[in-house]
Amino acid sequence: MNPRVLILCGGLSHERDVSLSSGHRVAGFLEESGQWTVDVHDVDSTLVDYLTDPATRPDVVWPLLHGSYGEDGSIRDVLEMLDLPYIGSRAKASTLAWNKPVAKNIVRKIGRVHTPHSVTLPQDVFRELGVQSIIRLVVDALGLPLIVKPHKGGSALGCTVVREAEHMPQALVDCFAYGDTALIEHFVEGTEVSVSILDTGDEIIALPPIEISTPSGVYDYSERYTPGATEFIVPARLYEETLERVKEDALSAYQVLGLRDIARMDFIVDLDGTPQFMEANVTPGMTDVSILPREAVAAGFNLSELYSRMVRAVLDEHRNVPHEATSR
Amino acid sequence: MTNPTQPNSQPNAQPNSAHVIKNDPWFGSYASRAEDMRASEIRALFAVASRPEVVSLAGGMPYLEYLPFDELSELVAKMLREQGTKAWQYGSAQGDPHLRERILDIVRLEGITDAQADDVVITNGSQNGLDLITRLMCDPGDVIIAEDPNYVGALGVFKSFQTEVINAHMDADGLIPESFEEAIRGARAQGKRVKFLYTVPNFHNPAGVTMSIERRARILEIARKYHVLVVEDNPYGLLSFENKTYPALRSMDAENVVYLSSFSKIIAPGMRVAWMIAPPGIRHKLVLANESSILSPSNMSQMTISTYLDNFDWKKQIEDYRGMYKSRCEAMDEALRTYMPYCSWNKPKGGFYIWLKIPEGLDAKAMLPRAITARVAYVSGTAFYDTGEGADHMRLSFCYPTEERIREGIRRLSTVMDDELATVELFGTAKHDTPHEA
Numbered sequence: 001m002n003p004r005v006l007i008l009c010g011g012l013s014h015e016r017d018v019s020l021s022s023g024h025r026v027a028g029f030l031e032e033s034g035q036w037t038v039d040v041h042d043v044d045s046t047l048v049d050y051l052t053d054p055a056t057r058p059d060v061v062w063p064l065l066h067g068s069y070g071e072d073g074s075i076r077d078v079l080e081m082l083d084l085p086y087i088g089s090r091a092k093a094s095t096l097a098w099n100k101p102v103a104k105n106i107v108r109k110i111g112r113v114h115t116p117h118s119v120t121l122p123q124d125v126f127r128e129l130g131v132q133s134i135i136r137l138v139v140d141a142l143g144l145p146l147i148v149k150p151h152k153g154g155s156a157l158g159c160t161v162v163r164e165a166e167h168m169p170q171a172l173v174d175c176f177a178y179g180d181t182a183l184i185e186h187f188v189e190g191t192e193v194s195v196s197i198l199d200t201g202d203e204i205i206a207l208p209p210i211e212i213s214t215p216s217g218v219y220d221y222s223e224r225y226t227p228g229a230t231e232f233i234v235p236a237r238l239y240e241e242t243l244e245r246v247k248e249d250a251l252s253a254y255q256v257l258g259l260r261d262i263a264r265m266d267f268i269v270d271l272d273g274t275p276q277f278m279e280a281n282v283t284p285g286m287t288d289v290s291i292l293p294r295e296a297v298a299a300g301f302n303l304s305e306l307y308s309r310m311v312r313a314v315l316d317e318h319r320n321v322p323h324e325a326t327s328r
Numbered sequence: 329m330t331n332p333t334q335p336n337s338q339p340n341a342q343p344n345s346a347h348v349i350k351n352d353p354w355f356g357s358y359a360s361r362a363e364d365m366r367a368s369e370i371r372a373l374f375a376v377a378s379r380p381e382v383v384s385l386a387g388g389m390p391y392l393e394y395l396p397f398d399e400l401s402e403l404v405a406k407m408l409r410e411q412g413t414k415a416w417q418y419g420s421a422q423g424d425p426h427l428r429e430r431i432l433d434i435v436r437l438e439g440i441t442d443a444q445a446d447d448v449v450i451t452n453g454s455q456n457g458l459d460l461i462t463r464l465m466c467d468p469g470d471v472i473i474a475e476d477p478n479y480v481g482a483l484g485v486f487k488s489f490q491t492e493v494i495n496a497h498m499d500a501d502g503l504i505p506e507s508f509e510e511a512i513r514g515a516r517a518q519g520k521r522v523k524f525l526y527t528v529p530n531f532h533n534p535a536g537v538t539m540s541i542e543r544r545a546r547i548l549e550i551a552r553k554y555h556v557l558v559v560e561d562n563p564y565g566l567l568s569f570e571n572k573t574y575p576a577l578r579s580m581d582a583e584n585v586v587y588l589s590s591f592s593k594i595i596a597p598g599m600r601v602a603w604m605i606a607p608p609g610i611r612h613k614l615v616l617a618n619e620s621s622i623l624s625p626s627n628m629s630q631m632t633i634s635t636y637l638d639n640f641d642w643k644k645q646i647e648d649y650r651g652m653y654k655s656r657c658e659a660m661d662e663a664l665r666t667y668m669p670y671c672s673w674n675k676p677k678g679g680f681y682i683w684l685k686i687p688e689g690l691d692a693k694a695m696l697p698r699a700i701t702a703r704v705a706y707v708s709g710t711a712f713y714d715t716g717e718g719a720d721h722m723r724l725s726f727c728y729p730t731e732e733r734i735r736e737g738i739r740r741l742s743t744v745m746d747d748e749l750a751t752v753e754l755f756g757t758a759k760h761d762t763p764h765e766a
Contacts, residue, residue, distance in 0.1 A: 012376055012379060012381060012382070012703075013376075014372075014373060014376070014697055014700060014701075015372075016372075016375045016376045016379075017371075017372040017375035018372065020375065044379070044381070123751065123754075126754060126755070127754055131754060131755055131756065157697070158697070169755035169756055169757045170755070170757050172755055173694065173751055173752055173755050173757050174694060176751050177694055177695065177696075177697040177698045177748075178697050178698075178701075210349075211346075222366045226366040227351045227352035227355070228350065228351050228352030228353075228354070228355025228356075229355070229366065230351070231348050231349065231350060232348070232349040232351075233346050233347070233348050233349070234346065234347050234349060235346060235347075236346075237346050288351070289351045294349050294351065295349075298347055298349055
């Protein structure tokens with residue numbers, strides 16, 4: 001009998017729709033391989049019973065929940081307590097990567113990886129210290145243009161580019177609709193690139209940096225999930241040495257954050273050619289319009305085989321070494 | 329995010345080896361009317377609203393638990409045994425004659441006594457009917473006059489045919505005749521062709537208001553005067569809370585009104601069975617248009633509906649629905665008075681919806697992510713306009729959740745509104761639009 005793979009997706013986050021699409025796409029490719037019995041679970045309060053019931057307990061789990069507890073390590077903690085192997089970064093590493101300011105601080109310590117100047121401010125700071133004085137301070141310190149975004153979250157939800165200080169209050173209100181803390185950083189002009197990193201079981205590889213080109217110049221929710229609205233150019237149209245530097249920085253960030261199995265590292269290469277690390281995604285989108293699967297196909301991978309190899313690697317590793325010792 | 333003013337690559341980089349991945353190689357080939365068909369974060373948020381943890385005050389789904397499914401399933405099984413080859417076969421583009429006869433019994437309740445079965449065309453839901461009538465009547469750039477706010481599904485159809493929608497205002501008595509006339513005159517003064525008025529006269533979606541009988545006569549008079557067709561969309565007409573029905577516009581004018589109604593709200597939306605009653609010339613073309621669009625409506629669905637109508641006391645069923653929806657409406661009204669007395673709304677006399685005016689400064693669309701986090705969903709008023717207006721309203725549906733869930737949903741919504749109000753006051757982003765009252 002084939003090993004049972006359980007895909008976790010859906011849930012109650014703002015990115016539920018994307019997560020369901022990611023989950024069903026990955027399930028389809030795994031089923032296509034004929035090596036697995038695949039179930040898809042829309043995460044709810046029945047999950048723990050499902051995972052512990054001998055009739056439904058899977059052999060391996062692939063968490064594809066986007067947003068909140070899908071990426072912040074919570075679900076992974078649950079899987080670890082149940083001693084269930086899963087594809088993706090461990091709970092502790094996910095917690096660090098999910099918090100964008102924390103992840104940037106850790107990556108910055110590598111020394112040569114650059115990150116944009118930023119501040120992280122909860123709504124209460126504006127309330128207690130005064131909105132206008134804080135905005136003035138931020139604008140003076142970081143300089144316009146700025147980007148305001150929730151300090152945790154994905155799919156560009158709640159993100160606004162601010163080119164004039166007078167638009168800051170509305171950008172902050174839109175951001176606080178998604179969370180109580182804003183990450184405000186200097187908006188880096190340049191080329192948006194992503195590097196997908198995969199552990200295929202044999203090696204950890206960084207796929208060639210992919211350039212994201214949108215008609216509007218803004219890679220917002222609509223551009224992300226409307227097929228055709230965005231073009232991906234691989235490799236990114238950058239100097240050879242810049243391409244190499246982005247790959248190296250991506251791998252360095254991946255390692256220093258303690259990630260594993262699969263991640264997407266996002267950068268903007270500024271007008272001086274310096275890669276600026278933006279964020280690490282421990283559960284990158286796996287929909288039919290997402291970057292990672294498209295990039296993997298462009299790199300010559302068959303997705304059914306690739307995903308199967310990744311699942312097999314995690315399963316084999318867990319059989320040899322339980323969770324306690326597998327964090328890396 | 330990339331700066332649109334900068335080249336999206338490094339100067340002098342080597343692009344020759346670059347490979348462009350297009351998710352949709354046909355992206356540049358679509359018709360211009362498809363340009364607006366894009367992913368939206370607001371639509372994506374509604375994926376969460378379908379979860380049971382969320383009190384959804386968003387969708388207009390009827391509550392179907394009252395239907396006699398056990399008995400009905402036996403009768404449908406019998407129908408399939410005896411008439412399966414008909415039920416699963418192609419049918420007539422105009423619809424099943426027996427069902428069209430039965431529909432006459434229904435429309436009589438709203439005063440339409442002069443229609444014959446031959447005047448009726450069956451459609452796959454009223455959405456299909458709206459598509460057909462717009463296709464028949466409108467070229468790109470033609471004007472449709474619609475109520476302000478307007479049913480979101482109709483807006484989508486009108487947009488897809490590249491028509492221009494001009495709003496006519498409403499108040500507590502429905503569409504204001506003077507505003508309707510002014511819209512016609514204004515459009516014609518600009519050399520535009522006004523093709524029809526689209527109106528939901530009873531228990532309006534989303535505004536909840538009902539057109540007064542006096543106004544019905546006046547609206548028809550204006551339509552005749554300017555030779556403007558009236559498209560009357562009436563899915564809620566039988567769901568009055570006052571034990572009475574209003575006369576359909578079609579009952580007052582058979583020559584200038586195309587009437588649409590549906591089994592979706594009174595029996596079962598999943599069957600996708602609705603109907604149109606139209607003057608002869610239009611009806612002939614509707615049948616041809618239906619044939620070219622779908623060949624024929626589903627025989628299986630039509631015969632299932634007929635089985636229900638032939639064997640059950642459907643009038644009693646509708647009465648039961650009225651009572652249930654009335655109680656839910658009252659529960660919502662009471663909860664709003666308790667938790668959100670600073671908002672304003674019209675208490676509807678039927679139908680499914682309350683159109684809530686929210687405090688000045690709040691933006692219903694921007695607030696939705698916060699509401700979803702608090703496990704309550706609604707439809708932002710912006711969905712009912714093509715112009716970006718409506719952020720100061722939200723549509724609340726009381727049709728599906730139980731009274732207890734409605735109270736809980738309104739309680740959650742009040743906390744969301746309090747938090748959002750505190751945020752917009754803090755950042756001073758309150759907007760000061762003065763919308764039209766509905």
